[in-house]
Amino acid sequence: MRDLEKLKKNPVHTRKITMTTYSVDDDKVLVEGVLRDDRLKQAFGLTSGETRPAGVIHDLTIRILVDGRELRIEEVEVDLDHVPHDDCRETQDSLRALVGRRIEPGFSMWVRNTFGGPRGCAHLNALLLAMASAAVQGLWTHWASSSVSSETVHSWVSESHYLIDTCRPWRKDGPRASKLREAFGRRTT
Numbered sequence: 001m002r003d004l005e006k007l008k009k010n011p012v013h014t015r016k017i018t019m020t021t022y023s024v025d026d027d028k029v030l031v032e033g034v035l036r037d038d039r040l041k042q043a044f045g046l047t048s049g050e051t052r053p054a055g056v057i058h059d060l061t062i063r064i065l066v067d068g069r070e071l072r073i074e075e076v077e078v079d080l081d082h083v084p085h086d087d088c089r090e091t092q093d094s095l096r097a098l099v100g101r102r103i104e105p106g107f108s109m110w111v112r113n114t115f116g117g118p119r120g121c122a123h124l125n126a127l128l129l130a131m132a133s134a135a136v137q138g139l140w141t142h143w144a145s146s147s148v149s150s151e152t153v154h155s156w157v158s159e160s161h162y163l164i165d166t167c168r169p170w171r172k173d174g175p176r177a178s179k180l181r182e183a184f185g186r187r188t189t
Contacts, residue, residue, distance in 0.1 A: 011040050012039070012040050012041055013037065013038065013039055013040060014037070014038045014040065015035065015036070015037050015038075016034075016035075016036045016038075017033065017034070017035050017126075017127060017130050018033070018034050019031065019032070019033050019034075019130065019131060019134035019138070020032050021134065021135065021137070021138025021139070021141065021142065023142050023146065024065065026146065027067060027068050027069050028065060028066065028067055028068060028074070029065075029066050029068060029135065029138050029139050029142050030063060030064070030065050030066075031063070031064050031066060031131055031134055031135045031138055032061065032062070032063045033061065033062045033063075033127045033128070033130060033131040033134065034059070034060070034061050034127075035058060035059075035060045035061075035123055035124075035126065035127040036056065036058060036059050036060075037056070037057040037058040037059075037123070038054075038055065038056055038057065039052065039053075039054050039055060039056075039057050040054055041054050042054055056082045057082070057084050058082060058083060058084070058123050059080075059081040059082035060078070060079070060080055060081070060082075060083070060121075060123055060124060060127060061077075061078070061079040061081065062076065062077070062078055062095065062124065062127055062128055062131060063075075063076070063077040063078075064076050064098065064131065064135065066103070066135050066139065068139045068142070068143070070102055071102050071103040071104060071135070071136070071139070072100065072101070072102050072103075073098045073099060073100065073101050073102075073103070074099065074100075075099060076095050076096065076098045076099055078091075078092055078093070078094075078095055078124065080092055088121065091120055091121040091124060094115060094119070094120045094121065094124065095115065095120075095124065095128065097114055097115075098128075103132045103135055103136065107132055108129055108132065111125060111128055111129055111132075112125065115128070163177075163180070164177050164180075
């Protein structure tokens, strides 16, 4: 087996995705995701054959206002600060169908089916899918760092599908899920 680290000699492209969650009030957070693609060397356009210089290819931002009680998206904003083609801007309003949607099991599939392929933008979709889990993590941090009522947290924990079986450490038959059940006295399966 090769040491893949040693193959890193000539970088050609970087993609950075960053997420920031902001407290809005006791029940709401604003999640902002930014996707930036940089071409690190000159390249040729696939259809035009034109030389394209190194530089920014995509600089996209999505903001979603999330009601934490139901993990429901209340508002969405999309900024397309830099896109490679003018017709990419046709996707500016493509995510409006998110309003009213809950971040819950099946959300990723719904995003792919609703905004995938010619209906949307692959880059916005990649960013949005990463934002869903960031919204859950940000909401937990928001609640854990504020004076949110224990009833709010208890009710959210009872909707255990946000945690249970989302990864190996949170498997339903594991020690974390057991401790969660003990701490909140609720069924979390």
